[in-house]
Amino acid sequence: QLQLQESGPGLVKPSETLSLSCTVSGGSIRSSSFxxxxxxxxxxxxLEWIGSVYYSGSAxxxxxxxxxxxxxxxxxxxxxxxxxxxxxxxxxxxxxxARINYNYLYYFDLWGQGTLVTVSS
Amino acid sequence: DIQMTQSPSSxxxxxxxxxxxxxxxxxxxxxxxxxxxxxxxxxxxxLIFAASTLQSGVPSRFSGSGSGTDFxxxxxSLQPEDFATYYCQESFHTLIFTFGPGTKVDIK
Numbered sequence: 049q050l051q052l053q054e055s056g057p058g059l060v061k062p063s064e065t066l067s068l069s070c071t072v073s074g075g076s077i078r079s080s081s082f083x084x085x086x087x088x089x090x091x092x093x094x095l096e097w098i099g100s101v102y103y104s105g106s107a108x109x110x111x112x113x114x115x116x117x118x119x120x121x122x123x124x125x126x127x128x129x130x131x132x133x134x135x136x137x138x139x140x141x142x143x144x145x146a147r148i149n150y151n152y153l154y155y156f157d158l159w160g161q162g163t164l165v166t167v168s169s
Numbered sequence: 170d171i172q173m174t175q176s177p178s179s180x181x182x183x184x185x186x187x188x189x190x191x192x193x194x195x196x197x198x199x200x201x202x203x204x205x206x207x208x209x210x211x212x213x214x215x216l217i218f219a220a221s222t223l224q225s226g227v228p229s230r231f232s233g234s235g236s237g238t239d240f241x242x243x244x245x246s247l248q249p250e251d252f253a254t255y256y257c258q259e260s261f262h263t264l265i266f267t268f269g270p271g272t273k274v275d276i277k
Contacts, residue, residue, distance in 0.1 A: 083264060095205075095213065095256055097266040108264040111170065144212050152219045153260040155203040159212030 050075035052145050052160035060139075060167050066132040070145030070160060071125070078103045078123050083148035085156065086119060086130045088141040096141075100148055101128055135167045171195055171259050173269035181277040186247045190272045192240040192257035201261040204233055204242045207271075208253045216255075217242065244274075252276055 056068035070084070077084060085100040099109040101119040109117050118131045132139060142164050146156040172195035182188050192202065200220035205213035215224045217233040220240055230245045244251055257269040 085266075087268075094271045095207075095258075095268040097258075097268065100264050100266075146212075148264070151222075153201045153203075154264055154266075155215055155218040155258070155260060156205070156213070156266075157215050157218075157224070159214070162212050 050147065050158055052147065052158060054143060054145050054160045054163040056163060056165070058164060058166060060135055060165060061169050062136055062167055063134055066130070066135050066139060066165055066167070068130045068143055068145075068163065068165070069122075069127050070129070071127040072147075073126075077121055077126055077128060081150070083150075083154070084119075084121070084128045085146050085148050087144045087146060087156070087159075088139075089144070089162070090138075090141045098130065098132075098143075137167050139165070140167045141165060171198065171261060171267050173257055173259055173267050175255075175257060175269040175272050177272060178270065179273040179275065181275055182247050183277045184247055184249055188244050188247055188274065190242045190255055190257075190274075192235075192242070192269050194238045194240075194259055194261075196261075197237045198259050198261035200236045201259055202233075202235065202240045203258045203260060204231075205256045205258065206251075206253045207256065213256065247274075 086098040099119045101107040116133045121128045142162040144162045145160045147158040149157040202220045204217040207213040221233045254271045254273045
């Protein structure tokens with residue numbers, strides 16, 4: 049059973065860069081069948097897609113975050129990472145990583161448990 | 170960008186009730202619509218993809234319908250474990266996603 053686990057600092061200072069990793073177990077991110085993505089959820093609010101990446105490195109980003117975000121694969125360690133620069137309090141959220149599957153269309157079929165990142169000095 | 174709305178934003182229902190949640194897209198998206206369930210403190214779970222296809226392992230009391238701009242998620246007989254927040258999500262443009270704001274279903 050494939051599992052995803054987020055990791056990274058739970059506290060980031062304003063203006064700094066948020067960095068998270070998602071380690072995949074029970075399967076390989078090099079699979080040609082899947083993309084991998086990040087979704088976040090501010091406390092008490094809804095879900096926001098951040099971006100998606102293929103194992104080759106091709107990536108797609110939310111236009112609202114595109115200038116600050118980078119998602120990259122690390123095939124050697126079977127994980128993928130998120131970097132979000134120049135963070136503010138508005139970036140405080142639970143960050144989820146997820147697998148993106150395809151069957152007529154793309155959808156998120158497996159999710160990590162999420163990790164809370166707080167932006168505060 | 171495609172905008173998604175959901176109605177109602179919340180609803181109260183009893184075990185055994187039939188409930189329907191509506192999702193609307195700001196432009197026609199065919200059947201490129203997915204539904205997720207999220208419980209407090211947990212990651213979302215995929216219920217339905219392509220508007221009406223039930224994800225493996227999801228109970229048959231869940232069903233989805235619609236195309237174009239208007240979609241519905243129906244739970245035919247609400248069970249205690251179904252009290253949660255439900256999100257629609259569009260996948261019209263390849264690998265670009267937008268979620269709806271969510272509908273919270275709680276116990277009456």
